[in-house]
Amino acid sequence: MAHNTPEQNEAFRRAWDATNARWKAQQTPIVSRETGAHRPLSTIAREIRADWQKPYFGAVPYLDAMSGLESITDKYHLDDARGVVMYFLANAQTWRGENAKRIKAELKGLSK
Helix, strand or coil: CCCCCHHHHHHHHHHHHHHHHHHHHHHCCCECCCCCCECCHHHHHHHHHHHCCCCCCCCHHHHHHHHCCCCCCCEECCEEHHHHHHHHHHHCCCCCCHHHHHHHHHHHHHCC
């Protein structure tokens, strides 16, 4: 039986570590272990703006509203934050990538 070279073993280890890192990133809790609190919606909105360079025009008003919210129980004028988040998610279907998947999952978890 032929054995792998050290280079092949190292390449396998790097690929394995990268796969594990991606899996762990998806399993990261959206609730702080120390306080039990969720990230503020304004912080999430800031991260979205940093990642999504040209947001879909239908998502922009909801992203703006989220920038002024802290909790899913807050109000934005006459709308509740839960509705703002749900409308954002409905209009953010063109936002793709690893960060988009992670943040959308976080927002869906908050809106339940």
